[in-house]
Amino acid sequence: MILAFVEHTGGTPTEPSLEALTLARELAADTASRLDAVVFGAEGAATADHLGTYGVETVHHADDERLDTYAPEAWAESVGQLVDTEGPEAVVAPGTDRGQEVLAHVGAKRDLPVVSNCLDVEAGETYELARQRWGGSLVEHAVLDSETKLLTAAEHEFSPSEADTVTAPTVRPFTLELDESDFRVSVDRVEESDTTGVALGEARVVVGGGRGVGGPDDYDKLETLADRLGGTVGASRAAVNEGWRPHEDQIGQTGAKISPDLYIACGISGAVQHMVGCKGADNILAINTDPEAAIMQKADYAVVGDLHEVVPELNAALGKEP
Template sequence: MILSFVEHAGGSPDEASLEALTLARELATATDASLEAVAFGAEAAALGESLGAYGVETVHRVADERLDTYAPEAWAESIAQLVDDLDPEAVVAPGTDRGQEVLAHVGAKRDLPMAANCLDVEPSDVYELSRQRWGGSLVEHARLDADTKLLTAAAHEFSPETASEAAETSVQPFEPALDESAFRVSVDRVEESDETGVSLGEARVVVGGGRGVGGGEDYDKLETLAGSLGGTVGASRAAVNEGWRPHDDQIGQTGTKISPDLYVACGISGAVQHMVGCKGADNILAINTDPEAAIMQKADYAVVGDLHEVVPELNDALDD
């Protein structure tokens, strides 16, 4: 059996979890194993139908109201106890901050190795796999050997795909035995962002601005372009460090990783840390005065020119 950890909001699985489920189903099919899932929170009871479309036969809803909010050690101990009961061949988690943290705790608690940010997995007695290292700038080929293999799916590397035939999914409560020490770290409140519109991580079009924009007041033309294309605005770390944009807008290794259909990079040099964040884009259009800038070499399309001249021309063309 392959067990997949599912994150959700209000009983709706998030995109990264569906990516991980797609990898988990591939492993289940290759090993002729069943596919099951584990989720937290009272609203996880509503996951049955949506996960059934991805081939999940059983959803194990962790039934403890103390776990309705995130507590990394307690969540990990719950999954570890479920692993003890089910003895799965592998546990697959999404390559999110939460997925990585929880599975790392599971590995530490049960002395199991974990392979993070997997790109490809060949299951056998010992899993042969490739995974991202150093923020995606290096691909490592490795072997994962354990009674229960722990791995996470690299973000934006697996396209969510439903199963050829939906499963009839049952939702089963699981009650872990937890003491209060497992709740030393937990989320006590969630504050909604003041930002409106399409979120950076989900936008199909992103217009990014870097140091070449020149100042916070000059992002208005990027906002106009993003609005015309139905997208949102992002920024490089340099622009965020200058105080021109909030950290929520930062694209990169220490910011948000994006996977839009189109990324328009304006005045961005293309440092490795930034490219880690945007390499999931289907198409990159770079606008820069320096034809030798790193991002110009990696872009699908490049315009050598001043963004302050090029972007307004684009806006005028889109208005026509």
């Protein structure tokens, strides 16, 4: 059995979880195994219909109301106990902060190796893997040999793909033996962002601004461009450090990973940490006065010019009646 760790919002699996499910289903096919999933939270059982379209046969629902909010050690112990009883060949989690953290705890508690940020996996007696290292600047090839293999799928590297045959998963609550010490760390509240519009990680068009924007007020023209393209605005780490944009807008290794159809990078140099966050974009358009800037070499399209002149021209063109 291949077990997928699935995160969800109100019973709807998250996009990174669907990416991990796609990888997990490929491994299940390669090893002639069934595909199961483990979910947490009061609405976890509601994921069954969604997961059936990805070929999941059984949804293991953690049956403990204390697990309705995220507690990394408790969730990891729950997955570990499921591994003990079900003996899956592999556990696949999304390459999110939560997915990485849970599997790291599972590996530490069960003395199992973990391979994170996988780009490609070939199943056999041992697993041959390619994974991202050093913020995506290095691809490592490794062999994973363990009774139960723990791995996470690098975000935006596996396109979610539904199964050829839809299943009707059985929801199977499982009971747990958890100590209060497992809940030493837990989420006690979630504060919703007051930002309106399309979420950065879900936007099909992202307009990013860096130090070259010049200041917080100059983001207005980027907001206009994003609005006319039906997208949202992001920022480089430099702009966030200056206090021009909130951290939730940051794109990069220590910010959001995006995979839009189009990423328009305005006044951004293209440091490797930033490129880690935007390399999932289908197309990158860079606007920069420096033709030698790193992002100009990596972009699909480039405009050598002052963003304060180029962006208003784009806004004017997009604002004209057809």
